[in-house]
Amino acid sequence: MxxxxxxxxxxxxxxxxxxxxxxxxxxxxxxxxxxxxxxxxxxxxxxxxxxxxxNKGRKLEYLCAEALSQNADCLVTVGAAQSNHCRMTAAAGARLGLDTHLVLAGHRPTRLEGNQLLSQMFGATLHHTGCDDAQWRELESYRSALTDELRSQGRRPHSIPIGGSTxxxxxxxxxxxxxxxxxxxxxxxxxxxxxxxxxxxxxxxxxxxxxxxxxxxxxxxxxxxxxxxxxxxxxxxxxxxxxxxxxxxxxxxxxxxxxxxxxxxxxxxxxxxxxxxxxxxxxxxxxxxxxxxxxxxxxxxxxxxxxxxxxxxxxxxxxxxxxxxxxxxxxxxxxx
Ligand SMILES: Cc1ncc(COP(=O)(O)O)c(C=O)c1O
CATH class of the missing domain: 3.40.50.1100 (Rossmann fold)
Structure with a gap:
């Protein structure tokens, strides 16, 4: 870090x-x-x-301070296939030296584009769920399951809901x-x-x-x-x-x-x-x-x-x- x-x-x-x-x-x-x-x-x-x-950078300034104060060692968040929030969380993770996991709508495309391409460049791990962009409840369940899985592996994830809207x-x-x-x-x-x-x-x-x-x-x-x-x-x-x-x-x-x-x-x-x-x-x-x-x-x-x-x-x-x-x-x- x-x-x-x-x-x-x-x-x-x-x-x-x-x-x-x-x-x-x-x-x-x-x-x-x-x-x-x-x-x-x-x-x-x-x-x-x-x-x-x-806009998500402003939210992440507080969300990441919270993550660091809780001694998190990775970030998890969720969004639409082309989520700007996920891309900016990946960027924040890169800046702070925190592994970042993104739970995304849609299937993995043959070639990453736009926000997904940048998220990968920033070093995030992309988890493609196959959900539709609008299936917020299902996407949130995937986030929760991934957060639990990381915890069971001994990691300390800071898990951020869709859009960072807490x-x-x-x-x-x-x-x-x-x-x-x-x-x-x-x-x-x-x-x-x-x-x-x-x-x-x-x-x-x-x-x-x-x-x-x-x-x-x-x-x-x-x-x-x-x-x-x-x-x-x-x-x-x-x-x-x-x-x-x-x-x-x-x-x-x-x-x-x-x-x-x-x-x-x-x-x-x-x-x-x-x-x-x-x-x-x-x-x-x-x-x-x-x-x-x-x-x-x-x-x-x-x-x-x-x-x-x-x-x-x-x-x-x-x-x-x-x-x-x-x-x-x-x-x-x-x-x-
Ligand atoms: C470019 C852009 N504008 C506006 C919004 C809406 O912000 P909020 O989710 O806080 O309502 C988003 C959310 O992802 C966004 O990416």
Missing amino acids: NSESDQASSEVPGFPPRISLITAPTPLEDGGLLPSGARLWVKRDDLTGLGAGG PMGALGYWRAFDELMQQCQQLDITPDVIIHTSSSGGTHAGLVAGLAHARAQSKPHCPVIAIGVAKGVALTVDSVFQLAKSTLSLAASDAPLELSDVQIESRFLGDGYAIPTEAGAAATHWAAHRGAWVLDSVYTAKGFSGVLGLDAEGMFSASHNVVFIHTGGLPSVFAH
């Missing part, structure tokens, strides 16, 4: 220790005007640095909320809304916890809208509400949280997880041509189609500042 393990510190009051794995603050770019005339800001969490970047992982997006609010203050802008792509719900829960805590302290804050891209557990308001509450408790915050703080917009999902939509393709074209932002069809294309869709429905006008958190997904663009 290298010296990263000595760097865990808890620099946010009340937060458990975090280990430094990403490059932050990530840029907040002026994205020009949306068709309504509202100003778009793009928070570049696709540029978090760790293993080709993305209260510990969600702290990473509470921290991101604070980072974003500080950047807005520095730029002298008042954000009207934060919009992001949501699947397992941890990013959303962390942002909402950050919002509730900032509001309770009379600090700048704004509403958060999650664009749901999976039908799984995360698409219920209640599960994100409970996760956000547990995240607040973990950091000993008694900030009140309202159910109405959890806003999930699921109209941009289309026919299901990882099934591309026409609106997503149009959003990808718009983003690539306007700002050279690369969106992927599974996550960020649908997320950004939510921004354009809500804008077209008249939610925003010329006086508004709309922040889109670009959560990554670049490697899956190279998987066919």
